[in-house]
Amino acid sequence: MAGDSGKKLFVGPRFRRIRQQLGLSQTQMAEGLGISPSYINLIERNQRPVTAQILLRLAETYDLDLRDLATADEDRFFAELNEIFSDPLFRQIDLPKQELRDLAELCPGVTHSLQRLYAAYTEARRGETLAAQMADREEGTRFEANPIERVRDLIEANRNYFPEIEQAAENLRDELNVPAQDLFVALSERLREQHSIVTRIMPVEVMRETLRRFDRHRRQLLISELIDGPGRAFQIAFQIGITEFGKTFDAIVNRAGAVDDTARRLYRITLANYFAAAVMMPYGAFHAAAETLSYDVHVLAQRFNAGFEQVCHRLTTLQRPNARGVPFFLLRVDNAGNVSKRFSSGTFPFSKFGGTCPLWNVHSTFDTPDRLLKQVIELPDGSRYFSIAQCVRRPVMPHPQPQPRFAIGLGCEIRHGAKLVYAAGMDLDKEEATPIGVNCRLCEREHCSQRAEPPITRSLILDENTRRASSFAFSNAREL
Numbered sequence: 001m002a003g004d005s006g007k008k009l010f011v012g013p014r015f016r017r018i019r020q021q022l023g024l025s026q027t028q029m030a031e032g033l034g035i036s037p038s039y040i041n042l043i044e045r046n047q048r049p050v051t052a053q054i055l056l057r058l059a060e061t062y063d064l065d066l067r068d069l070a071t072a073d074e075d076r077f078f079a080e081l082n083e084i085f086s087d088p089l090f091r092q093i094d095l096p097k098q099e100l101r102d103l104a105e106l107c108p109g110v111t112h113s114l115q116r117l118y119a120a121y122t123e124a125r126r127g128e129t130l131a132a133q134m135a136d137r138e139e140g141t142r143f144e145a146n147p148i149e150r151v152r153d154l155i156e157a158n159r160n161y162f163p164e165i166e167q168a169a170e171n172l173r174d175e176l177n178v179p180a181q182d183l184f185v186a187l188s189e190r191l192r193e194q195h196s197i198v199t200r201i202m203p204v205e206v207m208r209e210t211l212r213r214f215d216r217h218r219r220q221l222l223i224s225e226l227i228d229g230p231g232r233a234f235q236i237a238f239q240i241g242i243t244e245f246g247k248t249f250d251a252i253v254n255r256a257g258a259v260d261d262t263a264r265r266l267y268r269i270t271l272a273n274y275f276a277a278a279v280m281m282p283y284g285a286f287h288a289a290a291e292t293l294s295y296d297v298h299v300l301a302q303r304f305n306a307g308f309e310q311v312c313h314r315l316t317t318l319q320r321p322n323a324r325g326v327p328f329f330l331l332r333v334d335n336a337g338n339v340s341k342r343f344s345s346g347t348f349p350f351s352k353f354g355g356t357c358p359l360w361n362v363h364s365t366f367d368t369p370d371r372l373l374k375q376v377i378e379l380p381d382g383s384r385y386f387s388i389a390q391c392v393r394r395p396v397m398p399h400p401q402p403q404p405r406f407a408i409g410l411g412c413e414i415r416h417g418a419k420l421v422y423a424a425g426m427d428l429d430k431e432e433a434t435p436i437g438v439n440c441r442l443c444e445r446e447h448c449s450q451r452a453e454p455p456i457t458r459s460l461i462l463d464e465n466t467r468r469a470s471s472f473a474f475s476n477a478r479e480l
Contacts, residue, residue: 202224240279331350333407
């Protein structure tokens with residue numbers, strides 16, 4: 001090893017994570033890399049560096065993309081810790097940000113545990129303590145305060161990528177061997193021929209409040225006429241996933257360890273949704289098309305007979321080693337600012353306990369529903385991102401029910417922006433960025449006229465003689 005040259009990196013926790021994902025012991029990995037188990041142990045404890053030669057051997061031996069050793073997870077963990085320790089609960093603790101960053105890098109498991117603990121704490125403050133006590137009284141039951149956040153954590157832990165599901169979906173498309181426009185018919189025939197399930201499109205007067213329902217006794221899959229073509233293909237692919245690949249979903253769920261029943265069910269449904277999207281947009285073909293088309297969402301939607309939101313969501317899952325796409329993040333909000341979907345394969349620090357910044361133009365799409373908006377945004381730490389946003393309409397509702405509308409925001413780090421067709425003609429490095437925050441409670445930018453509440457890390461200043469542009473004035477010093 002003395003003859004190794006090149007840059008040396010201390011990436012112990014990430015190295016250990018890769019080994020564990022491969023299902024290898026330290027001894028097995030040492031044999032594969034031609035080094036001693038004790039050296040592997042020292043690497044994982046950050047007492048020895050990983051040299052360029054070992055990195056190359058790692059990539060060649062296990063067919064890995066070296067970007068697996070990137071800092072995306074550590075950046076996300078740091079953002080989560082920063083949000084947690086900004087809470088007034090920790091006001092008396094002067095905790096330097098560097099210590100949080102060290103914890104995020106060296107102890108990702110502790111970070112994840114702290115996040116779950118804090119999530120349970122915030123839910124308890126919202127009045128769910130009684131529900132937890134009632135659930136605990138029931139023999140054999142477990143309680144988790146927020147199953148939606150639990151499932152989001154599980155998806156993030158898998159980097160929003162599930163190779164078993166990807167392979168199953170590609171195998172199915174290969175068997176069907178039909179173009180995207182014929183997928184619904186092909187999937188319907190498969191359900192009927194192999195599972196004796198008949199697919200029926202039902203009128204709204206029969207299914208007024210339901211979009212999809214599987215009648216187990218009559219062996220019928222009922223889909224509302226309110227769902228458009230891409231939505232119908234998605235729903236029938238979902239049913240095939242549940243019917244044919246339930247054991248695959250269960251194996252993934254079981255790997256998550258101790259999860260309460262509600263979260264398990266939601267996780268399984270989420271995996272079936274993932275499968276449906278992978279059937280509509282099989283990984284190999286979709287990744288190749290995305291790269292060729294410079295991630296033109298509308299053209300991808302036409303090619304794969306999918307919706308705008310479906311394509312954007314699928315773009316966040318392109319994490320296959322040696323065939324990765326741009327690491328996108330996605331956000332879905334309604335016109336009240338409620339976040340109903342968020343995914344990230346990059347480093348964008350979504351807040352887990354609040355909304356989004358109103359200066360992000362994803363909210364402006366409701367005023368221009370037929371336009372795709374572009375924006376360069378910059379967070380308080382100086383990190384810059386390129387994002388696009390567009391308003392989408394979900395299944396049509398019969399009059400006089402309100403027509404549901406959502407805004408989809410899709411973005412990536414500024415260094416990847418040039419790969420997108422939407423950045424053509426733009427000098428992203430020189431483009432003026434809109435300064436935004438993660439959300440008001442964590443943003444320390446002063447003089448923001450859109451601020452809805454003061455930052456929880458600062459003391460509020462009240463002056464009856466002065467009215468500022470911002471609704472809140474606060475001190476420059478952090479509260480201790």
